[in-house]
Amino acid sequence: MSNSPAISSVACDATSSTASGVYKPRPVTGFPEWLPEVRMIEQKWMDIIRRVFESYGFCSVETPAVEELGVLRAKGEVDKEIYVIERLHKDDQDTKDARLALHFDQTVPLARYVAQHFNDLDFPFKRYQMQKVWRGERPQAGRFREFYQCDIDVIGVESVPMHFDSELAAIMVDILRELDIGPFEMQISNRKILAGLCAGLGIADAKIVTTAVDKIEKVGVDQTEKSLLAAGLSAHQTATILKFAKIRTPDDGFVQMVLDLGVKHEILAQGLAELGAVMNALAHIEPGFVVADLSIVRGLDYYTGTVYETKLLQNPGFGSICSGGRYEDLAGSYINKHLPGVGLSIGLSRLFDFMRMNDLLPIGTTPRKCPTDVLVCLPSEDLRGPAAATARDLRARGLNVELYHNDQKIKKQLAYAEKKGIPYVWFPPFESGQNHEVKNMRTGEQVAADPLTWTLTGHYQTAQG
Amino acid sequence: MSNSPAISSVACDATSSTASGVYKPRPVTGFPEWLPEVRMIEQKWMDIIRRVFESYGFCSVETPAVEELGVLRAKGEVDKEIYVIERLHKDDQDTKDARLALHFDQTVPLARYVAQHFNDLDFPFKRYQMQKVWRGERPQAGRFREFYQCDIDVIGVESVPMHFDSELAAIMVDILRELDIGPFEMQISNRKILAGLCAGLGIADAKIVTTAVDKIEKVGVDQTEKSLLAAGLSAHQTATILKFAKIRTPDDGFVQMVLDLGVKHEILAQGLAELGAVMNALAHIEPGFVVADLSIVRGLDYYTGTVYETKLLQNPGFGSICSGGRYEDLAGSYINKHLPGVGLSIGLSRLFDFMRMNDLLPIGTTPRKCPTDVLVCLPSEDLRGPAAATARDLRARGLNVELYHNDQKIKKQLAYAEKKGIPYVWFPPFESGQNHEVKNMRTGEQVAADPLTWTLTGHYQTAQG
CATH class of the missing domain: 3.30.930.10 (Bira Bifunctional Protein; Domain 2)
Incomplete structure (x- = not known):
């Protein structure tokens, strides 16, 4: 009936304890919880x-x-x-x-x-x-x-x-x-x-x-x-x-x-x-x-x-x-x-x-799994300080901002944003003299942006209702 | 220790039933609730x-x-x-x-x-x-x-x-x-x-x-x-x-x-x-x-x-x-x-x-007892329609607005606003040709105002945090 990403409440009778000492938890019938x-x-x-x-x-x-x-x-x-x-x-x-x-x-x-x-x-x-x-x-x-x-x-x-x-x-x-x-x-x-x-x-x-x-x-x-x-x-x-x-x-x-x-x-x-x-x-x-x-x-x-x-x-x-x-x-x-x-x-x-x-909730094919508006990329370990400062600047302006903490390839950071349905990814300057840039994950468009003036546009504005 | 308007959780042992068939409820120890x-x-x-x-x-x-x-x-x-x-x-x-x-x-x-x-x-x-x-x-x-x-x-x-x-x-x-x-x-x-x-x-x-x-x-x-x-x-x-x-x-x-x-x-x-x-x-x-x-x-x-x-x-x-x-x-x-x-x-x-x-909450001497920003007065039974429309206009602009429903003297309506800590009282025109007016309950100041442009000012802006 449903393919929405949620958790059904089904009854299970078998006991949950396994030989390894792990108590395998089961949904408790009638007590719903959501992803x-x-x-x-x-x-x-x-x-x-x-x-x-x-x-x-x-x-x-x-x-x-x-x-x-x-x-x-x-x-x-x-x-x-x-x-x-x-x-x-x-x-x-x-x-x-x-x-x-x-x-x-x-x-x-x-x-x-x-x-x-x-x-x-x-x-x-x-x-x-x-x-x-x-x-x-x-x-x-x-x-x-x-x-x-x-x-x-x-x-x-x-x-x-x-x-x-x-x-x-x-x-x-x-x-x-x-x-x-x-x-x-x-x-x-x-x-x-x-x-x-x-x-x-x-x-x-x-x-x-x-x-x-x-x-x-x-x-x-x-x-x-x-x-x-x-x-x-x-x-x-x-x-x-x-x-x-x-x-x-x-x-x-x-x-x-x-x-x-x-x-x-x-x-x-x-x-x-x-x-x-x-x-x-x-x-x-x-x-x-x-x-x-x-x-x-x-x-x-x-x-x-x-x-x-x-x-x-x-x-x-x-x-x-x-x-x-x-x-x-x-x-x-x-x-x-x-x-x-x-x-x-x-x-x-x-x-x-x-x-x-009945699949009537506006979840879509790439659901937002977190309230994050913007993921700020970590260009490199050396640039962690400026990246954190950029995240703080954006946050101070009312945006929900996540800083990527692991020093990993940008491709991996983008994949994380995509998986979690984060609408924008922010690139602080990778070298001095460069601009900040922001990528719209839905359209793929990437433009220069200033963390002190940039704002959410369109349907992302109402992320939290 | 406290004179703040709240409910203490004290133990009571006596049974609560009275001869009248009324079950007099008591606070349940350890389960707090607030006014x-x-x-x-x-x-x-x-x-x-x-x-x-x-x-x-x-x-x-x-x-x-x-x-x-x-x-x-x-x-x-x-x-x-x-x-x-x-x-x-x-x-x-x-x-x-x-x-x-x-x-x-x-x-x-x-x-x-x-x-x-x-x-x-x-x-x-x-x-x-x-x-x-x-x-x-x-x-x-x-x-x-x-x-x-x-x-x-x-x-x-x-x-x-x-x-x-x-x-x-x-x-x-x-x-x-x-x-x-x-x-x-x-x-x-x-x-x-x-x-x-x-x-x-x-x-x-x-x-x-x-x-x-x-x-x-x-x-x-x-x-x-x-x-x-x-x-x-x-x-x-x-x-x-x-x-x-x-x-x-x-x-x-x-x-x-x-x-x-x-x-x-x-x-x-x-x-x-x-x-x-x-x-x-x-x-x-x-x-x-x-x-x-x-x-x-x-x-x-x-x-x-x-x-x-x-x-x-x-x-x-x-x-x-x-x-x-x-x-x-x-x-x-x-x-x-x-x-x-x-x-x-x-x-x-x-x-x-x-x-x-410890009386450290910002309750004050005239606490707000409801989220209402503006109480719209009912000038008379005849003017209920325009008063309700004024309340809707203000509400459509994001304000929390209560309409006074009883056709009572204005003094009584003001007393209600004061008792509930409502910061503004709105007077729709009592006669044709008159202006809308709004009264600041804290300062007593009353001024002409337009329901389509008037906004909250000062510390009342953040009523809901």
Whole structure:
């Protein structure tokens, strides 16, 4: 499937020790790691995400990898995916201390952080968090046990302006466009709309409808119709729900389409007004990136208003790459405060690995394996001093500069630059009176240059994103 | 000791659950976390460190938090500090799989990474690594169980040019100067010098001498003299060692001082030549940051040549903040290859927390609690559209811009900016025909400004380092 220069995470069962006393290491299933050329792109992605988060004024929070097991369980999460940690040589004291476990998401740590430091934080509290999380799942293809998530949330005391619901969508669209992942679409809905519709239709158990709508893309309209009827809904109720779930508009056009269904309810009206406002606030975004899609419900009970999913248009079956929603109660398990919020999360490692496996990362045939912009050649042992000074001059001007340390033939030095994908090679004067020269390794062009004025040009300028 | 706005890691034994069903979270001892204003400075530090590492052409490597327990133990490390991880609800399969544990440093993961991906890497392999590591130590003041280390290493096949020994020192001096941690001094020696001196003096067990010299700063010269004599060294041998351990020069002057001791040995000569070359290659660094100090030996047997320690001159008792050395065999436990290298490491969390605890971080009285450069005011609900467009214009020009979302009095909006340490507040026109205006929150000055041309000035330019 892939010929990109990366490291697959495959399971190995054989023991690794050999007779020679060498412990031959193996990849650990579900814990990905990258070769330098792939890692460089992962870093670029994370730089972009951080820069955009910060461009909207969100602050970074980093929490420990570890929480008390009691904290992780307080919100009633399924705990079979939790990794607990303990000292290899535990003693009596260890059994008295609270058990510790690796966090499985960044929402529980955020809730705990906000509760614990409530008096030291300013609200609305706008934070982003980009860390690894761990899940002790059974290994299977495409499932990681360690992966990066990039979360952004706004938490308020008692309330959070609805304007954040559109702002967070705009932030994520900014990011995903810059990541260059191909065409994508963020689909937004509001859970009040379907809840209000059910109430207006006189459907007592809205949960059945929510579940059916959530699955409609997977099982198809016919199957959904059957299951709604089987659940006791009338033909009218069922038909209305199915019509509703098809509504998709690039703007607030959905409002009239829902009104045309002829159902009235206060909650429905509220949901339509909220989603309408979100879509209007996103009208400045070029068409095609954001759509109101009323079939979006998100599985989690947690969400109470706006909900978001994001699909790769060329690979919709891959599922959502960026999801979230508005919630009423962030931290009620840890503090007696009403702290609503809205948040979105990119499953970074999952998306990144998908791009890598499908050869969609911009690695190219001569990947850059290091951040070096310029390799300064060592003309000879005698000229090591001037060569080192040239490297320092270039570095002082913001360039990433490597000095070749071995006194070897120039051919060998050029081969090193080529192998590592270094775009420029610098030749300090080999004899007094000569000029400095610089060679563009892609074009082969070699010209005279001054280390005090020369700059990177073209696509190499953005080496570090 | 400290009044900086940060979070102490104190132990709590009482159970946290309360009758209300709220699980009151507590700090977990040894796992530090910071408030946003402190985290911003930690990020700035990490940005500086990364930038300097990359400016010398080193690539980033990130390894999983987890290694097989067998990998961690293969190098014969003390394993009582290891945290193992296991699934909370483990089953039969778990007991068959290899046990996993959190890495306790970045050297073992580097060795495993180089061995595992040997054929895909280019040598000399120049990598940096900035990750958290975990040690299951008993909690005590100043001891972290989770902390950042920033490592830089060069690995060669069969050999690594000695020039890297000076380059790594220059890199770390560049970084520590830019971190603005106050006066510091990197002390460099070479283990061959003391080993050769012992051989030349006819001392069979050099280990006794190494240990004594390592402790000389702590126990004093008199005590060291006594213990050397007690260990069976002659008065001449002892006197020579003590003279030797006092040698400190800012350049290669130490060579003559050692020669003057009158001891001759091939290994001694080799060590002197190597350290002399390192000091000469560092002559371009301003005086005071680097010194040859022959009392430096580093405890680890691992090192075979150059060794480094770095002291805060105003707090020498704090110990070394940046240490390392040259080693002969990185990965012999994992691969049958001769892979020597040289590396240095900053104990980031430890140093950062020391600065924080001693109020030495540039937090100030009105700390910036978010990366926002400019808060755009919301003049009124009617003018939300133009205000949002102004925020986008400023953001498109690279500024970090927050839009105030609540339609509240301007006084309240200014109070928010002040509380969060936002340096500028922007007023879009309140009526048609009016100018945009921008207020410097530090000076109070308010002037007309154009969102398409206005730029940050002065010390605010480098908000993100």
